Amino acid sequence: xxxxxxxxxxxxxxxxxxxxxxxxxxxxxxxxxxxxxxxxxxxxxxxxxxxxxxxxxxxxxxxxxxxxxxxxxxxxxxxxxxxxxxxxxxxxxxxxxxxxxxxxxxxxxxxxxxxxxxxxxxxxxxxxxxxxxxxxxxxxxxxxxxxxxxxxxxxxxxxxxxxxxxxxxxxxxxxxxxxxxxxxxxxxxxxxxxxxxxxxxxxxxxxxxxxxxxxxxxxxxxxxxxxxxxxxxxxxxxxx
Amino acid sequence: xxxxxxxxxxxxxxxxxxxxxxxxxxxxxxxxxxxxxxxxxxxxxxxxxxxxxxxxxxxxxxxxxxxxxxxxxxxxxxxxxxxxxxxxxxxxxxxxxxxxxxxxxxxxxxxxxxxxxxxxxxxxxxxxxxxxxxxxxxxxxxxxxxxxxxxxxxxxxxxxxxxxxxxxxxxxxxxxxxxxxxxxxxxxxxxxxxxxxxxxxxxxxxxxxxxxxxxxxxxxxxxxxxxxxxxxxxxxxxxxxxxxxxxxxxxxxxxxxxxxxxxxxxxxxxxxxxxxxxxxxxxxxxxxxxxxxxxxxxxxxxxxxxxxxxxxxxxxxxxxxxxxxxxxxxxxxxxxxxxxxxxxxxxxxxxxxxxxxxxxxxxxxxxxxxxxxxxxxxxxxxxxxxxxxxxxxxxxxxxxxxxxxxxxxxxxxxxxxxxxxxxxxxxxxxxxxxxxxxxxxxxxxxxxxxxxxxxxxxxxxxxxxxxxxxxxxxxxxxxxxxxxxxxxxxxxxxxxxxxxxxxxxxxxxxxxxxxxxxxxxxxxxxxxxxxxxxxxxxxxxxxxxxxxxxxxxxxxxxxxxxxxxxxxxxxxxxxxxxxxxxxxxxxxxxx
Numbered sequence: 001x002x003x004x005x006x007x008x009x010x011x012x013x014x015x016x017x018x019x020x021x022x023x024x025x026x027x028x029x030x031x032x033x034x035x036x037x038x039x040x041x042x043x044x045x046x047x048x049x050x051x052x053x054x055x056x057x058x059x060x061x062x063x064x065x066x067x068x069x070x071x072x073x074x075x076x077x078x079x080x081x082x083x084x085x086x087x088x089x090x091x092x093x094x095x096x097x098x099x100x101x102x103x104x105x106x107x108x109x110x111x112x113x114x115x116x117x118x119x120x121x122x123x124x125x126x127x128x129x130x131x132x133x134x135x136x137x138x139x140x141x142x143x144x145x146x147x148x149x150x151x152x153x154x155x156x157x158x159x160x161x162x163x164x165x166x167x168x169x170x171x172x173x174x175x176x177x178x179x180x181x182x183x184x185x186x187x188x189x190x191x192x193x194x195x196x197x198x199x200x201x202x203x204x205x206x207x208x209x210x211x212x213x214x215x216x217x218x219x220x221x222x223x224x225x226x227x228x229x230x231x232x233x234x235x236x237x238x239x240x
Numbered sequence: 241x242x243x244x245x246x247x248x249x250x251x252x253x254x255x256x257x258x259x260x261x262x263x264x265x266x267x268x269x270x271x272x273x274x275x276x277x278x279x280x281x282x283x284x285x286x287x288x289x290x291x292x293x294x295x296x297x298x299x300x301x302x303x304x305x306x307x308x309x310x311x312x313x314x315x316x317x318x319x320x321x322x323x324x325x326x327x328x329x330x331x332x333x334x335x336x337x338x339x340x341x342x343x344x345x346x347x348x349x350x351x352x353x354x355x356x357x358x359x360x361x362x363x364x365x366x367x368x369x370x371x372x373x374x375x376x377x378x379x380x381x382x383x384x385x386x387x388x389x390x391x392x393x394x395x396x397x398x399x400x401x402x403x404x405x406x407x408x409x410x411x412x413x414x415x416x417x418x419x420x421x422x423x424x425x426x427x428x429x430x431x432x433x434x435x436x437x438x439x440x441x442x443x444x445x446x447x448x449x450x451x452x453x454x455x456x457x458x459x460x461x462x463x464x465x466x467x468x469x470x471x472x473x474x475x476x477x478x479x480x481x482x483x484x485x486x487x488x489x490x491x492x493x494x495x496x497x498x499x500x501x502x503x504x505x506x507x508x509x510x511x512x513x514x515x516x517x518x519x520x521x522x523x524x525x526x527x528x529x530x531x532x533x534x535x536x537x538x539x540x541x542x543x544x545x546x547x548x549x550x551x552x553x554x555x556x557x558x559x560x561x562x563x564x565x566x567x568x569x570x571x572x573x574x575x576x577x578x579x580x581x582x583x584x585x586x587x588x589x590x591x592x593x594x595x596x597x598x599x600x601x602x603x604x605x606x607x608x609x610x611x612x613x614x615x616x617x618x619x620x621x622x623x624x625x626x627x628x629x630x631x632x633x634x635x636x637x638x639x640x641x642x643x644x645x646x647x648x649x650x651x652x653x654x655x656x657x658x659x660x661x662x663x664x665x666x667x668x669x670x671x672x673x674x675x676x677x678x679x680x681x682x683x684x685x686x687x688x689x690x691x692x693x694x695x696x697x698x699x700x701x702x703x704x705x706x707x708x709x710x711x712x713x714x715x716x717x718x719x720x721x722x723x724x725x726x727x728x729x730x731x732x733x734x735x736x737x738x739x740x741x742x743x744x745x746x747x748x749x750x751x752x753x754x755x756x757x758x759x760x761x762x763x764x765x766x767x768x769x770x771x772x773x774x775x776x777x778x779x780x781x782x783x784x785x786x787x788x789x790x791x792x793x794x795x796x797x798x799x800x801x802x803x804x805x806x807x808x809x810x811x812x813x814x815x816x817x818x819x820x821x822x823x824x825x826x827x828x829x830x831x
Contacts, residue, residue, distance in 0.1 A: 135343070
């Protein structure tokens with residue numbers, strides 16, 4: 001079986017504008033979109049550029065738009081596309097070259113929410129206790145692989161790149177919900193701002209495209225409740 | 241660019257742990273972390289099963305030591321193993337304090353699971369995504385330290401060495417194509433393994449032996465490179481890893497007739513379904529299990545999946561709820577990549593190259609023979625694993641020796657004043673600029689890295705697999721050397737500067753070729769069978785302590801074939817004995 005695959009090329013050293021290029025690729029039931037891209041690079045055109053590594057949907061490198069939907073190339077299959085197959089770089093990110101986008105903004109948002117355990121020093125040689133129920137509260141939000149698909153799905157991030165965005169908010173929420181953490185008060189100021197949780201208009205597409213079932217939309221909306229509470233407390237304290 | 245005190249190459253578990261340790265040792269210290277990918281893409285992310293440390297009251301350091309030393313067929317450095325087992329628990333507790341979501345018992349204590357070759361349950365885990373959770377915990381924790389300056393997507397291509405002392409590294413900034421000579425008083429290599437030297441492997445595309453080759457080209461020995469671990473359970477076609485924890489939780493292996501064949505290979509008697517026993521059957525070590533697959537294949541008792549010979553992993557008796565709690569990622573991978581539901585179906589699997597036991601030779605404190613150069617993690621040979629690594633020792637290794645490397649390097653940086661030879665660094669920079677220009681001078685017309693890579697991974701699989709022969713190894717060695725010659729004419733098709741992934745893969749192949757030569761040469765010279773290195777030749781099928789209770793050391797020779805020497809092994813704590821599992825193991829322990 002063969003498939004025509006169109007790739008949106010961008011080679012700023014040669015062409016000022018992006019252009020589409022079509023490749024004819026053999027495939028079978030097991031061929032992933034990433035597999036097709038590697039075939040193109042090795043057999044047809046070695047200048048086609050894209051990121052990838054683990055090819056098992058855990059490293060988060062290979063996010064692309066496939067027929068307009070953010071997907072992990074290694075976990076999406078050519079067989080899913082009986083008609084056209086068009087691959088583009090992730091939407092809303094700055095395109096550097098071909099399917100490679102700048103990840104720096106995303107990482108800045110990630111850093112801004114202080115995504116690490118903030119706690120008083122504990123007994124140095126002893127683990128905390130955490131029951132399975134306490135673990136279950138945040139575990140889902142700890143499964144984010146930082147692939148950026150949710151940012152490519154988020155219309156608000158598309159309009160306002162300052163928006164902290166679904167992935168980073170999910171991570172803030174992950175630590176806020178962790179029974180070992182005491183850092184919520186330090187994280188909320190970032191989430192309370194206009195560029196924090198309140199930018200979200202609850203489209204929910206971020207959760208639809210998440211390849212790991214993290215449900216960042218739930219995190220953002222639970223974050224809104226927390227944000228409202230924390231702002232009210234600030235108000236009563238006369239801090240707002 | 242400023243001079244760094246500690247420069248870490250590689251943003252996986254070992255590199256991040258080292259950077260954090262250096263930052264904690266000197267909160268105002270200048271630390272650089274260079275990685276060819278964003279740190280959270282590093283291959284630590286794909287580790288699934290867990291991290292070992294003596295935890296339960298009925299366990300002991302002596303038992304973890306004995307399992308590791310015997311598991312490595314007595315080629316481990318025993319002082320190193322002793323240090324490791326004693327530090328392991330504290331490092332896992334440290335990860336817990338940093339937020340790692342370890343799986344728990346009902347009372348909130350950390351849960352431990354069974355693992356191959358381990359006498360007692362001592363493997364901490366975070367479902368079946370332990371490496372992923374550890375890597376993200378470390379990456380996120382590293383963000384607390386503002387004195388760790390990250391250089392993401394900087395591809396280190398060479399070391400700057402002056403008169404036996406490190407001066408820094410040469411790095412290609414991927415986004416611009418620019419080369420930078422970055423000065424540092426100490427450098428820690430944490431670049432991971434070299435599984436991509438083989439055709440069929442569990443490794444990510446980035447696992448190309450870069451750091452090993454770089455240190456090697458500067459005269460540091462690559463030690464014990466013949467010991468390449470085949471993981472017994474990779475998915476056919478892709479090689480995607482199905483964790484050993486599947487068996488730790490009670491999964492069993494059957495051949496095409498539904499027979500639990502491991503009982504025929506010194507691992508029995510058969511343990512009842514749903515009642516796994518440590519060091520029996522499916523909980524034997526990886527080398528023995530992969531060898532058993534090969535034997536079954538020879539006997540015609542393997543099945544077939546899309547053209548691959550396979551055996552089957554049966555998890556069905558564990559039930560849906562338990563599988564989704566303990567092995568959710570495995571269920572997802574099986575569904576996505578072989579369209580199998582493990583709740584109701586058998587998963588086809590076969591061995592795949594997984595891990596390089598050998599690497600850059602270091603002493604017990606992670607220092608190499610170049611002053612100021614350290615190595616840690618899979619790229620290093622600190623001597624922990626010997627001839628076969630036990631599953632769940634390597635994630636702990638990243639932590640124990642990552643911390644040690646970070647502390648040692650920072651201490652060294654603060655007490656030494658290496659002479660920085662600017663002229664020599666500038667000269668190295670110019671040579672590399674010239675080299676990259678030549679590689680990208682014109683659109684490829686002759687040899688491409690793609691052709692050479694295909695021939696390399698094929699010859700490694702043909703001649704240097706689970707069982708090896710003199711003639712097969714001779715053929716592979718000749719082939720690798722021929723490919724190294726051909727590489728001199730290689731051209732990349734992409735002539736641009738920014739994000740030239742064609743060039744990156746071409747340079748990675750050159751690293752692979754050097755590492756491959758070391759692997760094949762050491763395999764050829766080790767004329768015995770030990771751990772993961774098995775010879776079929778007459779007189780070589782058994783372990784031979786008389787002649788080969790020694791580490792191999794391969795040395796790079798510019799413009800000539802690599803050379804090999806032997807090094808004594810530290811057996812000061814445990815005399816080499818019989819390595820046995822199942823009922824035989826029980827008997828030999830009783831003696």
